[in-house]
Amino acid sequence: MRRKLVPVVALSMVCLLVATTACSPGSRKKRNRSADGSTGTAAKRDDVDTATTRATPTPRRTGDQLACVELRNTRVGSRKVRYREYAAPIRLVDGRWSDRDGTTVELQRPCAVGDLDSDGAGDAIGVVMLDGGGTGRFFTLAAWRNVDGEPDYQAQVDLGDRTPVESVSVRDGRATVVYLTRSTNSPMAELNIRRTAVYQLRGTSLAKLSHTDARATEASADGDTADSSDSGTVPDGSSPARKRKSRSR
Structure with missing residues (x-):
């Protein structure tokens, strides 16, 4: 046991x-x-x-300069600077805007980018044309400031009726536009002057500093052509006298 x-x-x-x-x-x-x-x-x-989920998204980097393509879908005119007689800005869509009465506003091809207000950012300057449905074609030189990477309508200057723009450039804070126009007492259908004008952005205006005129070889209403070899600097508000060719007897 x-x-x-x-x-x-x-x-x-x-x-x-x-x-x-x-x-x-x-x-x-x-x-x-x-x-x-x-x-x-x-x-x-x-x-x-948690840290990954709550991370703040990286803000969009502001570009150093605008691009001309951005003007195709931007505003023309502002509350301070009215485009023509429109009380409110108009919005371009793919470079064009139209009203119910048939009036259209179109962005033209000439465009340039450069610093116009000395803030280090590239602004844009371009040309818009208003077509009211008649014979008139009204061209306007317009400037857009670079505000946080977006074009902001800043200033404008009227270039006249049926005055197509050939080129626009920006250098040393000044904008240079080359366009066709006519001498005093010339018919509207005649474009016998190629004008090169220099502008500077001052607040909400484009101040004209100077312009130079040259004879343009363009067909006039009666089929004549002007001599394109003559050129010279012309004070604002005046036009060069037209030369008459002596007729042989």
């Missing part, structure tokens, strides 16, 4: 020792440490994911 009890008692002691070891403070600490370690890892991952 005693021999049978000894193994049973020994086995019971072994089981009790194993249970005590498993429940010891050291084991609890190890378990707690491993649990803390996994929790900490999860917390770190959560922090990374």
Whole structure:
């Protein structure tokens, strides 16, 4: 009987020792440490994911200069600077705007980009033409400032009726436009002067600094042509006298 009890008692002691070891403070600490370690890892991952989700999107970088293509879908005129007699700005769509009465405004091809207001950003200067449905075609030289990378209508100058623009350029803060016009008392259909005018942006106006006229070889209403070899600087408000060729008797 005693021999049978000894193994049973020994086995019971072994089981009790194993249970005590498993429940010891050291084991609890190890378990707690491993649990803390996994929790900490999860917390770190959560922090990374949260930071990524809440990250502020990178703001759009403002360009150093405008592009001529941007003028095809921008405003012509402003509250301060009215285009023609329109109280509100008009919005070009793909370079064109039309009214219910058939009047159209179209952006012309000549355009240039350069710093017009000395702020280091490239502004734009272009030409728009208004067609009222009759014989008139009214050309306007317009300037757009670069405001936070967007074109903002700033100033304009009327170039006249049926005075197509050949080129526009910007250099040293000044805009140069070359367009065709006519001398005093010439018919509207005749374009016998090629004018090169220089403008400077001053606030909400384009101030004319000077202009130079040259004879343009253009067909007149009666089929004659003007001599294109004569040129010279002309004060504002005047036109060069037309030369008459002597007739042989």
